[in-house]
Amino acid sequence: MEGLYLIARIAGQMVAIDSDQVESVIDLSDVTPIPLAPDHVVGISAIRSRVVTVIDSCAALGRAPAEATGRAIIVGLEGHYYAVLVEDVEDVLPFIATPLPDGIVLDPQWRELGRGFVDRDGEPLLIIDPTGIVSACPSEP
Amino acid sequence: MDDLLQEFVAETRETLEALSGEIVAWEASPGDRARLDAIFRFVHTVKGSCGFLDLPRLERLSHAAEDALAQVRDGTRIPDSRLVNAVLGIVDRIGEIVEAIDGGHALDHSGEDLLIAALEEGAAEAPDAVASIARHSARSVRLSVDLLDRMMSGMSDMVLARNELARQLREIDCGPVVEGALERLSATVADMRDAVTRTRMQKLDALFSALPRVVRDTATKLDKMVTLQIEGADVELDREMIEAMRDPLVHIIRNAIDHGIETPDERLGVGKPAAGRLTIAARQTGNQIVIEIMDDGRGIDVAGVIARLAATGDRSEAQLHALSERAKLALIFEPGLTTKDTASDVSGRGVGMDVVRSSVDQIGGRIDLQNSPGRGLHIVLHLPLTLSIISAVTVGAGSHRFAIPRQSVEEIVNAAGRNIRVDRFGTGDVATVRGRKYPLVHLGELLGIAERAATATGMLVIVGVGTGSYAMAVDTVFDTEELVIKPAAPQVVASGVYGGQTLPDNGQPMLVLDTAGVAARADVRFGLHNAFDAGEEEESEDPGMPLLLFLDLDGQQRSIPLDVVDRIEKARAEAVSMSGGRLRIDRDGTLITLVVTGDVPDKGQIALLRLNCGLGEMAYAVREAFDIVYVHDAVTPGEPGAVAGVAMIEGEPVEMIDPNWLFDQFRGSVPARHAAPLCLIAGGEDGWMRNFIGPLMESAGYRTAFRLDDEMPDMVIVREGDAVKGVPPARHIHLTDRRDNAETSGSIFRYDRNALLNAAKDRVAKAG
Numbered sequence: 001m002e003g004l005y006l007i008a009r010i011a012g013q014m015v016a017i018d019s020d021q022v023e024s025v026i027d028l029s030d031v032t033p034i035p036l037a038p039d040h041v042v043g044i045s046a047i048r049s050r051v052v053t054v055i056d057s058c059a060a061l062g063r064a065p066a067e068a069t070g071r072a073i074i075v076g077l078e079g080h081y082y083a084v085l086v087e088d089v090e091d092v093l094p095f096i097a098t099p100l101p102d103g104i105v106l107d108p109q110w111r112e113l114g115r116g117f118v119d120r121d122g123e124p125l126l127i128i129d130p131t132g133i134v135s136a137c138p139s140e141p
Numbered sequence: 142m143d144d145l146l147q148e149f150v151a152e153t154r155e156t157l158e159a160l161s162g163e164i165v166a167w168e169a170s171p172g173d174r175a176r177l178d179a180i181f182r183f184v185h186t187v188k189g190s191c192g193f194l195d196l197p198r199l200e201r202l203s204h205a206a207e208d209a210l211a212q213v214r215d216g217t218r219i220p221d222s223r224l225v226n227a228v229l230g231i232v233d234r235i236g237e238i239v240e241a242i243d244g245g246h247a248l249d250h251s252g253e254d255l256l257i258a259a260l261e262e263g264a265a266e267a268p269d270a271v272a273s274i275a276r277h278s279a280r281s282v283r284l285s286v287d288l289l290d291r292m293m294s295g296m297s298d299m300v301l302a303r304n305e306l307a308r309q310l311r312e313i314d315c316g317p318v319v320e321g322a323l324e325r326l327s328a329t330v331a332d333m334r335d336a337v338t339r340t341r342m343q344k345l346d347a348l349f350s351a352l353p354r355v356v357r358d359t360a361t362k363l364d365k366m367v368t369l370q371i372e373g374a375d376v377e378l379d380r381e382m383i384e385a386m387r388d389p390l391v392h393i394i395r396n397a398i399d400h401g402i403e404t405p406d407e408r409l410g411v412g413k414p415a416a417g418r419l420t421i422a423a424r425q426t427g428n429q430i431v432i433e434i435m436d437d438g439r440g441i442d443v444a445g446v447i448a449r450l451a452a453t454g455d456r457s458e459a460q461l462h463a464l465s466e467r468a469k470l471a472l473i474f475e476p477g478l479t480t481k482d483t484a485s486d487v488s489g490r491g492v493g494m495d496v497v498r499s500s501v502d503q504i505g506g507r508i509d510l511q512n513s514p515g516r517g518l519h520i521v522l523h524l525p526l527t528l529s530i531i532s533a534v535t536v537g538a539g540s541h542r543f544a545i546p547r548q549s550v551e552e553i554v555n556a557a558g559r560n561i562r563v564d565r566f567g568t569g570d571v572a573t574v575r576g577r578k579y580p581l582v583h584l585g586e587l588l589g590i591a592e593r594a595a596t597a598t599g600m601l602v603i604v605g606v607g608t609g610s611y612a613m614a615v616d617t618v619f620d621t622e623e624l625v626i627k628p629a630a631p632q633v634v635a636s637g638v639y640g641g642q643t644l645p646d647n648g649q650p651m652l653v654l655d656t657a658g659v660a661a662r663a664d665v666r667f668g669l670h671n672a673f674d675a676g677e678e679e680e681s682e683d684p685g686m687p688l689l690l691f692l693d694l695d696g697q698q699r700s701i702p703l704d705v706v707d708r709i710e711k712a713r714a715e716a717v718s719m720s721g722g723r724l725r726i727d728r729d730g731t732l733i734t735l736v737v738t739g740d741v742p743d744k745g746q747i748a749l750l751r752l753n754c755g756l757g758e759m760a761y762a763v764r765e766a767f768d769i770v771y772v773h774d775a776v777t778p779g780e781p782g783a784v785a786g787v788a789m790i791e792g793e794p795v796e797m798i799d800p801n802w803l804f805d806q807f808r809g810s811v812p813a814r815h816a817a818p819l820c821l822i823a824g825g826e827d828g829w830m831r832n833f834i835g836p837l838m839e840s841a842g843y844r845t846a847f848r849l850d851d852e853m854p855d856m857v858i859v860r861e862g863d864a865v866k867g868v869p870p871a872r873h874i875h876l877t878d879r880r881d882n883a884e885t886s887g888s889i890f891r892y893d894r895n896a897l898l899n900a901a902k903d904r905v906a907k908a909g
Contacts, residue, residue, distance in 0.1 A: 032650050035541065035588035036636035036662075044633070044642055044650045049297030051642050051650040053630040080630040134632075 005095045005118055007125065008073065009088040010133070011063040013110070016095065016118045016125040023074040023081070025089050028054065040136065045083060047074065052081045060136040061109045077131045084133050095119070097127055109136070145351065149190050150243045152384075156183055157236050164229055171220035178476055180228065181210045182496050186388055187235060189395070199238055202253065206231040209260040214476075215453070218262065227259035286381065289341050296337045297625075301648050303330050338625070341381075342530055345423050346374040348383050348390065355391055356419060359398045366405050366416035367398055373423035373548060377530035378430060385504045386432070386524070389497040393434050393520055394419065396494065401438030401518050411515070413437065425531055425546060425626070425640065430524045437517040441510070443469050450475060470510045474498040525628075533624045533643075533653065536602060537617035538585040544624055544643060544653045551603040551610055553618055561601065562708045563614075566689070566769050572601055572612040573708060578687075579603060579612040582663040584654075588638070591616075606657045611665050613656075626653055638662050688788060688797065691750070691766040695739025698795055700770070700788060701761070705800040707751045709766050714742045717762070726760060734759045736806045738783055738798075752803060761803060817844045818905045821854035823865050834858055834876075834897075841898055856904035858897075861888045871907060874900045 004019040024047075031043040031054050040060035044051050052074060058065045072083035095118035106114060106126075113128040160183050167176035184203045191200035206228055212218035234256055241248040303326060310323060349371050360367040402408075402417030409415055420435045450472055451458035461472065476495040501508055501522060511519040533544035534553070554561055554574055562573040563581060570581035581601070585591030599616045624643040629652065633639055640655035687703035716727040717735060724741065725732040726749065741747070741762060749760040772788045785799030820843040824830050835845050838858075846854065849865060854872065857865045861877040864870065874897065877888040889896045 030649060032652075033541070034633055034639075034652060035590050036638060037633055038635065041630075041632045044629075044652070046301075046644055046648055046650045049294045049301060049644060051627065051644050053633055055632075078631075080628070082630065 002094050002096050004092055005097075005125075005127065006073070006092050007090040007120070008086045009090070010084075010086050010128070011058045011061045012087070014090075014123075014125055016120075016127045017073070017130050018115075018127065019092055021075055021130055023076060025071065025073050026083065028070045028072050028083060028085075042085070047081075047083070050081060052083045054083045055085065055134055057085050057133050060133045063109075073130060075130045075134065077134050082134045084130050093120070112136070146194055146242065148384075148387075149194055150239055153187060153190075153235070153239045154243075156186070157232070157239075160232070164232060168222075168225050168229070171222070171225055177210065177213060177220070178495075180232070181207065181214060182499075184210065184231070184235075185496070189388070189391060196238075196242075198250070198253070199235060202231050202234055202238075202257065205257040205260055224260070227256065230256045230259065284340075286341075292337050293341060296334050297644065299330055300334060300646055303327060304646055304648065338530065341379060342377045343380045343383050344374065345376045345378055345383065348387060349374045349421065349423075352390070352394060352421065355394055356398065359395050360402075363399060364404060365398060365402055367402055367419050368416050370418070370420045372421070375532065375548070376423050376425055376430065382430070382504060382524055385500055386522070389500045389522070390421075390432070390434075392494070392497050394421075397434065397436040397438065397518065397520075401436045401440070403439055424548060432522040432524065434520045434522075435517065440514040440516060440518050441470060441473060441512045442514070443472075443512070446472050470512055473510075474508075530623055530625050532621060533626075534602070534621050535619040535645075535651070536584070536600070536613075536615040537619060538588065538615050539590040541588070541590055542619070542649070542651055543584075544651055545602060545604070545613075545656060546640075546653065547621060549604050549606060549656045551605045554601050554603070556599050556601050556614060564709050566766060569769075571769065572614075574601070574603065574612070576707075578703065579610055580663075580665045581612045581614060582659060582665060583614045584659070585614075585616065587659065587663050604656045604660075606660050609665075611660055611663075613659065624651075624653070629653075636662070686772050688770050688772055688790070688795075689750070689766055690768040690770055690790070690795065691748070691763040693738050693763050694741060694747070696764075697738075698793075699738070699763075699784075699798055700790070700795050701750065701798040702800060703769060705752050705803075710749045710751060710760075712747055712749045712762075714745050714747050717741045717747075726762070734806075735762055736760070736803050737762045752800070759803070761798070817842055818855035818901075819844045819846060819852055820901065821846050821849060821857045821865065821868070823847075823857055823859040823863060829891075830858070830860075837894065837897070838901065841901070843901065856901055861886065872904050874904065 005016040006019050006022055006025070007014065007016055009015075026047055028045050031045045033043040034041060037043075040056050042054040042056045045054050046052075054072065056065070057063075067087065068085070069087055070085075071087070071089060072085050073089070075082050075084055097116045097118055099116050100114055101117075110126060110128070113126075113132040115127045115129050117124045118127060119125075160180065163176050163179045167173060167180060170176075184206045188200055188203035188207055191197070191203060209218070209224060209228065213220050213224070218224070234253065238248060307323060307327070310319060352371065353369055356367055356369045397419060398417070402419070403411075403413075405415035408417065418435075418437045420433070422433045422435075424431055447458055447461040447469065450456065451461060461469070464472075473494050474497075498508060501524070504524060506522060506524040509521040509523065511521070513519075532547040534547055534550055535542055535544050537543075552574075556563065556572075560575045564571050564573070570583070572579045572581040583591075599614060600618045602613045602615060602618065604611055604613050622645065624645060626641040626643050628634075629639055629642040633642070633652070637658040638655055639652045640658065641653040642650055643653055644650050688700040689703045689706055690698065690700050693699045710728075712726060712728070718725055718727065718732075720732065724735040724737060726735045727733075735741075735749075736759065747762050748765050749762055750766065751760050770790050772790065783798060783802050784796045785802070786797055787794045788797050789795075820838045822830050822834055822838070822845055831847065835847075838845050843855075846852075849867060854868060856872050856874055857868050858874045858876065859865060861875045863875075864873060875886070875888040876891045876897075877886060878891055880890045880893075889900055
């Protein structure tokens with residue numbers, strides 16, 4: 001099935017995200033930190049009149065922190081809006097999704113998020129569910 | 142038209158529309174219980190609202206229909222097509238009257254008696270409904286909540302844009318013309334925002350203002366006495382939520398008065414005041430609005446409920462008894478339950494509670510019951526917070542800003558102010574504000590954003606959380622503002638200290654503190670101590686007597702009632718000296734009487750418990766103070782002397798210093814002429830004299846006595862017309878209950894505090 005996918009780099013990995021799941025792509029300015037929040041919750045920020053919770057995807061996935069660009073994708077989950085930090089957004093393109101092949105070896109975190117693959121000029125990109133990053137519970141280091 | 146009436150019309154009209162399908166379905170299968178319940182609830186609700194709005198015609202119709210339907214629900218009557226027709230006739234008639242009310246035109250009574258008579262068993266067929274009245278054009282419109290939400294968020298965007306524009310214009314100095322235009326824009330935007338906000342929000346007052354009347358009417362009908370107390374009417378809530386709660390709340394209150402609160406005679410018989418108490422309190426906590434309804438009546442008779450359900454339902458008594466306590470209480474929500482033999486005009490059919498539950502379920506809320514048989518019922522409605530406007534105090538801790546709901550703030554004091562002290566007991570700090578002690582929570586430290594300051598700086602916010610109060614130390618208090626609170630994401634709320642988020646006009650989002658959550662996080666517990674079993678509800682309400690534990694100079698661990706300790710200070714042992722036959726300690730040039738048990742070391746640091754005995758400065762010297770504990774059990778009395786008795790603290794016996802002995806030691810050191818004038822309060826059996834006049838005189842520096850002793854009092858306070866033998870009449874102060882009497886009779890109006898104190902001064906001057 002063909003659909004529009006957002007190609008982004010999250011925690012050092014190029015991935016594809018179903019554009020229906022992304023409200024918008026924004027550049028965050030001020031983020032108000034939240035004391036006592038889990039490590040992957042950076043803070044809250046205002047996108048016009050909407051308050052969003054900012055999620056550090058590297059921390060959520062248990063990865064080393066990447067350079068902060070302030071770029072984020074806005075996703076909705078259970079009535080709340082989240083800004084999921086990404087390193088880069090490259091493009092929005094139509095692709096045909098293929099399911100995850102059996103026996104593929106993926107990091108457990110990516111496996112959790114993985115929904116399939118798209119093929120960009122011979123380069124396979126993992127389709128991820130961005131709400132999975134929001135609800136991820138990074139294990140204590 | 143009256144707002145309430147208009148709401149009633151709109152609501153009834155809407156329910157009628159929804160009900161029309163049900164009625165047709167019920168006509169097709171009169172045995173269908175669910176349809177029957179729906180129609181029954183409708184007429185019941187109409188009946189309830191009519192009684193309240195004083196619409197006797199509608200009330201008569203709905204009451205008659207309700208009676209007939211109740212018989213069907215009880216199984217004493219089989220529904221037939223004749224009954225269905227009669228009920229439909231009534232429902233149609235209700236619709237017509239409602240339209241007539243809305244249109245403001247008259248509708249004649251003809252046929253109503255026939256309609257009611259047709260409900261009787263074996264009655265003739267109901268007459269055909271009167272021709273329908275043309276529907277009056279509606280004066281209100283109904284909009285989808287989504288649209289209102291878009292309007293509200295558009296409005297917030299507009300406010301933020303206006304603020305940004307104002308900032309930019311200020312920088313370039315644009316001149317008076319542009320400034321004037323901007324000002325006009327600002328005023329319009331503010332007006333608009335107010336209006337737009339009101340499309341969705343309403344003060345809870347709109348819901349609560351009708352309740353005093355409901356309580357009064359219900360109580361009068363049942364010959365009961367009820368005092369109603371309402372708290373938290375200022376909270377602004379989603380209109381949807383307020384509308385959804387209107388009927389359930391009225392049902393709960395009627396039930397509480399009818400079933401819960403006893404008649405004055407019964408109440409007096411069991412030692413309760415004749416008037417029952419009904420308290421309704423609302424507050425926002427976490428992502429919820431909590432509405433509590435508390436009465437001090439007889440509570441739910443669980444065994445009675447079970448017997449009744451077993452008699453009418455299909456479960457046996459044994460089955461019901463096997464349920465958990467919680468499940469047993471929840472049985473009162475069963476449809477058709479009644480615990481009364483006769484159906485009263487007020488409630489009595491138990492219909493209220495199943496309606497209540499279905500309404501609360503509908504908006505995603507939850508009901509908790511806390512039943513204390515013989516002592517009352519506490520119903521807690523938890524409603525989801527969609528959005529609300531609260532008045533909030535913004536505070537700063539480190540570089541962070543937070544909002545605290547104004548409702549939970551008791552007062553705000555400067556930590557460096559007079560009458561304010563902060564002492565460390567063990568690991569916890571205690572703030573003493575004008576003699577009252579509060580556990581102290583350092584917000585910055587609790588949130589891990591700042592170190593605890595070595596000295597008291599900043600502000601103390603005294604926060605009440607229902608079970609008790611505590612002091613929250615913050616760096617700054619900024620402002621009080623009205624904030625639109627929205628729920629925060631679950632990841633944010635998880636830590637338990639935040640109750641929501643808000644976007645103030647400056648565009649910087651801010652978190653709202655959940656004050657109860659902060660207390661829990663800081664491990665501040667009220668009325669509980671782990672050494673004692675907290676299982677009993679009574680115990681958790683009574684925190685017990687607080688004792689300060691300390692290591693005495695002789696190496697013993699002892700305690701003293703915390704209430705008499707004013708503050709704790711560090712001192713050098715070298716400052717202690719013997720003068721005039723007593724130990725004294727030099728505090729900044731003033732010699733203060735010191736009492737000790739054991740020997741004062743020659744040098745080193747000691748701690749002084751500064752005691753408040755009302756007569757002057759004194760102190761008790763110890764090695765160090767280390768904890769505060771609460772004791773519930775009576776203290777085992779000891780021999781007369783320094784030790785009042787022994788308290789069991791965490792299984793260890795700990796001696797408790799007798800504060801009276803300490804004060805006696807002190808008194809011995811004060812020359813007799815310094816003794817405060819003695820005030821005899823006659824008529825001390827009168828609680829008011831003892832509890833009000835006594836402390837008043839003591840706080841003004843007098844000693845008080847309630848009967849004549851060896852010592853001649855300097856003054857006697859008596860009720861008008863009384864006198865104490867053996868005391869010169871000139872030393873009497875007479876109190877009167879009537880203000881207008883006071884001037885002519887030379888008496889003092891009993892609430893006139895200043896006049897009383899002046900009279901006391903006058904008597905002392907004459908006596909001296």
